[in-house]
Amino acid sequence: MGIHLFWDSRVPVGLSRPVSEELSAVLEMPVSRIDDGIFPLEGFDPVRNQYDAVKILLKLDMFRRRMPQIFKPADMDLDFYNKFNHLHEKILLVTPGDLFEPLADFVFGLAYPKLGVGIVSPHRLQNEFYGKYADDSALIDRLVKESAHEIGHLFGLDHCDNPGCIMYCPRNLDELDRKRKYFCGNCRVRLNGDTPEDELFS
Ligand SMILES: [Zn+2]
Ligand SMILES: [Zn+2]
Numbered sequence: 001m002g003i004h005l006f007w008d009s010r011v012p013v014g015l016s017r018p019v020s021e022e023l024s025a026v027l028e029m030p031v032s033r034i035d036d037g038i039f040p041l042e043g044f045d046p047v048r049n050q051y052d053a054v055k056i057l058l059k060l061d062m063f064r065r066r067m068p069q070i071f072k073p074a075d076m077d078l079d080f081y082n083k084f085n086h087l088h089e090k091i092l093l094v095t096p097g098d099l100f101e102p103l104a105d106f107v108f109g110l111a112y113p114k115l116g117v118g119i120v121s122p123h124r125l126q127n128e129f130y131g132k133y134a135d136d137s138a139l140i141d142r143l144v145k146e147s148a149h150e151i152g153h154l155f156g157l158d159h160c161d162n163p164g165c166i167m168y169c170p171r172n173l174d175e176l177d178r179k180r181k182y183f184c185g186n187c188r189v190r191l192n193g194d195t196p197e198d199e200l201f202s
Contacts, residue, residue, distance in 0.1 A: 002089045003027070003151060004071060006060075007035035010096040011122055015140055019094075022144045026166065026181045027151060027191070034070065039063070041097045051097040053110040053119050060093055061086075061115040086116030090154040092147055098123040108176065109146045111153035118150035130173070138177075145179055152183065157190050 005023065007016040016035045024031040042059050043052025064071050065082055071089055072081045099107050099121045109120035125142040127135050148166045160167035163175070165184035170176040183191055 002073070003029055003031045004089065004091045005031050005033045005035075005147070006037075006039065006091055006093045007033060008037070008039050008093065008095045009035060010038060011094050015122075015136065015143065016094070018140050019143045019147065022140065022181070023147050023151075026144060026148045026183075039093055039095060041095060045100070048100055049098070050100040050106065051095075053099040053101050053107055054112075056093070056095065056097075056099075056119055057110065057112045057115065057117050060091060060117045060119070061112070064089075064091060064117070086114070088116075090116050090118070090151055092118045092120060092151055092154075094120050094122070094143070094147070096123065097121055108142075108170075109150045111150040113154050113156060116154055118147075118154055120146050120150055124173070125176075141181070142173070142176055145176060145181055148181070148183075152187065152191060155191050155193075157187055160184060160187050 005020045013035050016033055020031045020033045041051045041056065043055030045052060068078060068081055101107050101110055106124060108124060109118065111118035120143065122139060122143055123129060125146065126139050127133060145166060152167050157167050159169040162168060162184045163178060164180045165187055166179060166182065167187045168179055170179060
């Protein structure tokens, strides 16, 4: 089991360490970091001037299969890796592009749980996008929340009604800022893979 934060080096690399360390603390799981490469942006839509997050995720899944040396644990069988690894290793790409998915004008991030891959972009998480002064600590905070949210989806979690919980789905930056960096009790239980009591059957 592992979580890999794949940090495109066009996103300020100085932020990758604080984000991965805080992310690991919020998830209560180890997070490894890859931050010496550029992952191509796919699916550019010239009318929207944005990138299709689904297309990038499909490419990321293909990349993982073709580059087992980057993500495969040394002691794992290659066939097993290709068939089942998405269940064990989760990859979250941090990319500079402004992202959309076909049903939304924009997304802060997107997860594809079936493939075990997710994506997050700082593009609309940074103050500059809204005409305000840059603020690295606010950006780190938002990247941690958004990354933890997408990884939560990769572990099978749905959206949560609690506006303070990481799994709450924010409609805008204010709602993202209002969230806290924690999983509520219900979401934490699901994240840890235990069965919640009210779902036990006799
Ligand atoms: Zn979500
Ligand atoms: Zn929750």
